[in-house]
Amino acid sequence: MVFKMKKSWSLLLLGVVLVFALSACGSNDSNGASKDGKVTLTLWNAWSGDTSDTRLYNERVKKFNDSHPDITIKTETTDSDNYRTKLKTRAAGKQLPDIFQVWPGSELEPIVKGGAMAPIDSLTDDLKGKLINENTLKDFAVDGKQYAIPTSVSYTNLVFYDKDMIKKVGYDQFPTTYSDFKTLIKKLKAEGITPIELGNKPQWPLQSIYVSMIADRITGSDYLPKVLAGKAKFTDPGFVKALNVVKELNDMQAFNKDVNTINDDQAMDNFVQGKSAIFISGSWSTTGLLDKKSKDKHIGTARMPAFEGGKGDPTKVSGVGAVGLGINSNLSGAKKKAALEFLKYFYSKDLYEDLLKAGLLIPAKVDLPKDTDPLFKEAYQATEGGTAPVYDGVLPAELTQTLNNGLQGILTGSMTPEKLAKEMQSQVNQ
Amino acid sequence: MKIDTKAKWGIVLGLGPALLIYIGFAIVPIIISFYYSFMKWDGFSPMQYVGLDNFKELFKDQLFWHSLKNNVYVILASVIGQLSLALLFALLLNRKLKGAKFFRTIGFMPVVLSSVVVSLTWSLIYNSEDGLLNELLRAVGLQSWTQNWLGNEHLAMISVCVTIIWQFIGLYMIIFLAALQNIPREILEAAEIDGATEWSKTWKIILPMMKDTITAALVLAISGSLKTFDQIYVMTSGGPNHATDVSALYMYNKTFQSLQFGYGSAISVFIFIFGLVLILVLNKLIGKSAV
Numbered sequence: 001m002v003f004k005m006k007k008s009w010s011l012l013l014l015g016v017v018l019v020f021a022l023s024a025c026g027s028n029d030s031n032g033a034s035k036d037g038k039v040t041l042t043l044w045n046a047w048s049g050d051t052s053d054t055r056l057y058n059e060r061v062k063k064f065n066d067s068h069p070d071i072t073i074k075t076e077t078t079d080s081d082n083y084r085t086k087l088k089t090r091a092a093g094k095q096l097p098d099i100f101q102v103w104p105g106s107e108l109e110p111i112v113k114g115g116a117m118a119p120i121d122s123l124t125d126d127l128k129g130k131l132i133n134e135n136t137l138k139d140f141a142v143d144g145k146q147y148a149i150p151t152s153v154s155y156t157n158l159v160f161y162d163k164d165m166i167k168k169v170g171y172d173q174f175p176t177t178y179s180d181f182k183t184l185i186k187k188l189k190a191e192g193i194t195p196i197e198l199g200n201k202p203q204w205p206l207q208s209i210y211v212s213m214i215a216d217r218i219t220g221s222d223y224l225p226k227v228l229a230g231k232a233k234f235t236d237p238g239f240v241k242a243l244n245v246v247k248e249l250n251d252m253q254a255f256n257k258d259v260n261t262i263n264d265d266q267a268m269d270n271f272v273q274g275k276s277a278i279f280i281s282g283s284w285s286t287t288g289l290l291d292k293k294s295k296d297k298h299i300g301t302a303r304m305p306a307f308e309g310g311k312g313d314p315t316k317v318s319g320v321g322a323v324g325l326g327i328n329s330n331l332s333g334a335k336k337k338a339a340l341e342f343l344k345y346f347y348s349k350d351l352y353e354d355l356l357k358a359g360l361l362i363p364a365k366v367d368l369p370k371d372t373d374p375l376f377k378e379a380y381q382a383t384e385g386g387t388a389p390v391y392d393g394v395l396p397a398e399l400t401q402t403l404n405n406g407l408q409g410i411l412t413g414s415m416t417p418e419k420l421a422k423e424m425q426s427q428v429n430q
Numbered sequence: 431m432k433i434d435t436k437a438k439w440g441i442v443l444g445l446g447p448a449l450l451i452y453i454g455f456a457i458v459p460i461i462i463s464f465y466y467s468f469m470k471w472d473g474f475s476p477m478q479y480v481g482l483d484n485f486k487e488l489f490k491d492q493l494f495w496h497s498l499k500n501n502v503y504v505i506l507a508s509v510i511g512q513l514s515l516a517l518l519f520a521l522l523l524n525r526k527l528k529g530a531k532f533f534r535t536i537g538f539m540p541v542v543l544s545s546v547v548v549s550l551t552w553s554l555i556y557n558s559e560d561g562l563l564n565e566l567l568r569a570v571g572l573q574s575w576t577q578n579w580l581g582n583e584h585l586a587m588i589s590v591c592v593t594i595i596w597q598f599i600g601l602y603m604i605i606f607l608a609a610l611q612n613i614p615r616e617i618l619e620a621a622e623i624d625g626a627t628e629w630s631k632t633w634k635i636i637l638p639m640m641k642d643t644i645t646a647a648l649v650l651a652i653s654g655s656l657k658t659f660d661q662i663y664v665m666t667s668g669g670p671n672h673a674t675d676v677s678a679l680y681m682y683n684k685t686f687q688s689l690q691f692g693y694g695s696a697i698s699v700f701i702f703i704f705g706l707v708l709i710l711v712l713n714k715l716i717g718k719s720a721v
Contacts, residue, residue, distance in 0.1 A: 085686050092473030092691065110689065114474025201667060258558045260581035260670040275559075398688040409671030412583045 039338040040072045042097035043325070046083035047075075051287050052358035053152070056351065057323070064345050071338045073099070081202070091116050099339055102148050102326045104139035105393035106400075111326075112142040118329040118336070119145040123343055131349060135387065136363035139321035148324025149347045152360045155283040155319035155383050156390045157213035160375075163298040165193060165277040174302035176314075178245075181305045185254045188277050195254045197276035199267030200411065203404035206246065208392050209280055211407065212318040213304045215242035216388040220311035224389050227428065234425040235418075238311070243417030245307075247410050260408060272297070280304075283319070286379050287359045293375075301378035303385075315385030320393045321363060399427055460702065466695035473691050484696035494697065497668075497675040498704075500587055504658050504676060507591035508598070508651040513644070515595070516602035521632065523603070524610045534607070538600040545597070549664035552593040556580045556665075580666050583673040590662055590674050597661070598654070602647050609643035610636065645716050649709055656705045677701050 043061065047054035061073050076097070078086055084103065090096055091111050102108050102117075111117055124146040128134055132149065140148040161174055169187040188195040200206045215223070219238035226232040227239075234240075249255065256267070256276060264281060265288070271279035272292045279285070286301075293299055306314035325346065327339045352364040359376050361383055368380055392400045402424055409415025467484055469477040488494055519537060523530045540548060555562040556579035564576040579589040613636060621631050637644075659678040662668060668675040668683065675683075677697060685694025 088473060088686060088689065110472060110474045116474070201669065203667065203669060256559060257578055258581060261553060261557060261578070261666070398690070401683065401688055405669070405671050408669045412581070412670045412673075414583055414671055414673075 037334075038070055038072065039334050040074060041099055041335065041339055041342065043073050043075045044083075044087070044097050044100040045075060045077055045323075045325075046080040046101055048077050048079040051291070053287060053323075053355060053360050056354050056358060057151070060346055060351055064342055068341070068345075071342065073342055087111075096328050098328050098331055098335060099325055099342065100328070102140070102324050103393075104148075104150070104321050104324065105390075106396055107393075108140060108147060108324075108326075109142055112147055116329055117147050117326045118331065119147055120149075120327065120340065120343065121146050123340060123347075124149060127347065131352070131364050132347075133363040133365070136321040139393075140324045140326075148326040149343070150321030150363050151323040151347070151351065152321075152355060153283065153319050153363050153383070153387065154322035154390075155317045155361060155379075155387070156208045157210070157304050157318050158281065158283055158286070158379055158382060159302045159304060160271065160279045160281065160285065160289060161300050161302065162271075162274065162277050163300045165274075174300060174305075176305050178305045178307045182248075182252070185249070185252055189253065194256050194276035196249070196256075196278045196280060197267045197271040198255045198259050198280070199262040199264045200259050200408065201261055201263050203408060204392060204400075205264050205267075205281070206407040206411070207400065207404050208390060209282060210246060211242060211403065212389070212391045214245050214307070215239055215391070216316065216318055217304060217307045217312040217314060218242050218245075218310045221313070221316065221388045223311075224391070224394055228394070230428070234421045234428065240417050240421045243407075243410065243420060246407060247417055250411050255411075260411060268292070283361045283379065283383070286361075286376055290359050290373055290375060299375045301375055301382055303382045312388065313385065316388040317383050317385065318390045319361075319383065319387040320390045399424060402427060463695045463698050463702075466692055467699045469692040469695075471691045472689045477692070480692070484693050485700075487693065488696050488700060493672055493675065494677070494680060496672060497677045497680040500674060501656060501658065501676045501678075503587055504591060504594060505652055505655040507595055508655045509648065511591070511595035512598050512602055513647055513651055516599045516647075517606055517644075519599065519603045520606035520610055521636070523607060534604075537603050540597045541600045541604075543597075545660040546664050548597050549593065549661045552596075552661075553580060553665045556589055581670060583670055586666055586670065586673045590665055593665065594655075594658065594661055598651075602651070605643060605647055606640065609640045613639050641716075645713075648712060648716075652708055652712065653705055656701060656708075 045057070047057050058075070061075055065071070065073055083101070084107065087096075087100065087102070091114065094116070096116055102111065124132075124137060127149065128137060136150050136153055137146065140146060140150060159174060165188070166174065166184060169184065169191055171184055175181040175184050185195040198205060215238070218241055219236075223232055223236075223238065227234060256262075256270065262270075264285075268279060268281065268285055268288055269292070270276060272289065274297070289299060303314065303317060325343060327336070327343070331339055349364070349366065352362050352366045355362050356366055357369050359373070361380065368377070372380070391403065395403070403420070406415050406420035406423065410417060410420065466477075468479060468481060470480045470483070471477040519533075523534055523537075527533070558564060558576070558578035558581060561579070563579065567573065567575045577585055580586050617635060617639075618631065621635055626634070657678055658676050659682065662674050662676055662679055663682075666674045668679045678701065681694050681697040681701065684690050684697060
């Protein structure tokens with residue numbers, strides 16, 4: 001009897017747990033079908049994580065829904081690494097929603113060429129050159145037509161450094177030349193401080209952050225398009241030298257030892273905790289750094305130092321427009337009108353002002369607020385010189401993969417810069 | 431045996447839904463995969479028929495063979511590491527051991543945990559700067575043994591295999607325990623009366639009686655190893671520099687990162703055939719087909 005009781009109790013418990021789990025993940029979908037003139041649009045985005053920018057984007061959507069009773073925007077959020085895969089897969093299956101977030105350059109192109117997106121030139125003609133920087137707008141154009149508008153610029157190379165640590169080894173300012181930068185690394189090492197924190201498990205950081213910038217400093221910004229057009233080669237001395245810089249930094253043991261087993265976020269945490277003096281990352285890290293650093297930690301932001309004899313403009317920072325929203329080419333009538341109305345509302349001066357206040361670097365002409373944190377102010381100043389191309393934004397996906405893996409090989413010593421350059425060039429030739 | 435019509439319909443009704451789902455989500459995709467493998471397709475533009483080109487390229491693709499080699503390591507680790515250890519533990523726990531129930535639960539625990547949780551935990555353990563493993567080695571004065579477990583190309587594969595072994599020992603242990611408990615007491619008692627030692631009892635009675643279960647476990651371990659993906663994806667993403675790439679991961683990267691859907695399908699088809707051949711050979715070797 002006692003046994004029986006026990007059994008029925010546990011069955012009941014099991015039942016409760018299952019019902020709970022089912023109800024927790026159940027959702028009430030509707031397909032956006034219009035009843036009584038109302039339009040429902042689905043918006044896919046990668047605004048995951050509770051950061052100031054994602055909060056602002058979601059707020060903006062909510063405000064739109066509140067002020068437009070006849071249109072409802074339903075958002076579906078996925079974290080950014082998985083979002084890109086999801087977007088590619090669903091685009092292949094022609095299952096894209098009404099509005100979706102896209103990345104520029106080589107990620108946008110196949111989706112546009114596959115006929116999945118409608119141009120939005122009617123919207124951007126009003127904004128071009130007035131609110132939004134023309135140059136950044138181009139990142140989201142394919143064959144002269146505009147497909148999305150960036151909310152921010154993702155700069156892929158900003159040098160964050162601990163002001164107190166480098167002061168300790170005699171530097172009041174971050175070095176502006178590579179040779180001086182190497183001296184700083186040696187001095188930090190002599191003090192027993194890990195010079196640079198890097199998390200390269202996901203493989204893109206060393207390429208997108210480091211190589212994009214280092215190569216641009218050495219070869220100049222017109223080099224990469226030339227290579228893809230067949231007018232220059234990856235085996236040219238400039239690019240090989242850029243890869244050799246990575247090797248040199250690695251040989252100097254400038255990086256943390258677990259470089260291949262942690263990711264960019266973990267590296268940021270380690271840097272904030274004072275485990276290392278320098279953290280080179282992108283503008284996406286500014287909001288995180290501002291959130292996480294303690295009050296007595298003084299973080300400075302600088303540009304990547306210039307390389308002696310380099311052809312690139314040392315005031316440029318590699319960067320590309322980010323968080324563009326595009327619309328599905330199968331929209332028509334009331335739905336298309338609603339989608340365009342939403343985009344017009346979304347990309348307003350208010351949003352850009354709020355974003356800038358929240359610590360994002362934006363492509364719009366808005367003044368910097370007065371009470372800005374020095375970290376962000378310096379980042380803002382560092383990026384005033386314009387943008388240089390980002391490698392994974394320009395290279396075809398396969399070439400990016402080769403470069404990503406090869407760079408890991410350079411770190412572990414199983415690949416040489418010369419061999420990697422040759423491999424990349426042979427892929428271009430194919 | 432004759433089944434009357436009514437019962438037949440009952441069987442169809444019962445199996446129907448499961449069969450439909452299985453056909454829809456397993457059989458049909460496999461067939462579609464075969465079709466894609468003859469195409470060149472980036473997922474967006476129209477497909478282009480290329481015949482056997484994908485397979486020709488596959489046979490020349492050194493990175494693919496490298497990933498397949500790593501997969502063979504995982505198979506060996508699973509068969510040798512998981513099965514033999516699981517069998518050992520099962521034999522131990524089948525004896526009148528104090529706290530056997532407790533150990534059984536502990537052993538089965540990793541199976542219940544999600545792969546991502548297991549892999550994240552192990553990557554913290556393996557971390558070269560402040561991971562548990564290196565800290566432990568330092569604490570007992572073995573600084574020279576500390577390693578960059580996942581970051582070193584020569585060690586990464588071994589480290590990953592250890593995690594995979596750890597995760598699934600419990601599963602096979604439970605399967606073996608169930609088989610052990612099904613061995614009739616009378617036979618063992620008769621052997622004891624005849625004066626058989628523990629050793630000969632284990633080798634001559636228990637193991638032969640478990641043969642079918644062991645074969646089934648072998649098939650499970652091999653097919654499971656061919657599908658290995660999640661642990662490696664979380665711990666190293668196939669790195670450093672392809673050191674821990676396995677074929678499923680390579681296929682994923684080719685398909686979804688490099689956008690070569692046709693080539694990726696060709697890899698899937700190859701893995702499918704490879705697994706099938708491996709298990710057929712295994713069944714031939716063991717003799718009687720158990721699965």
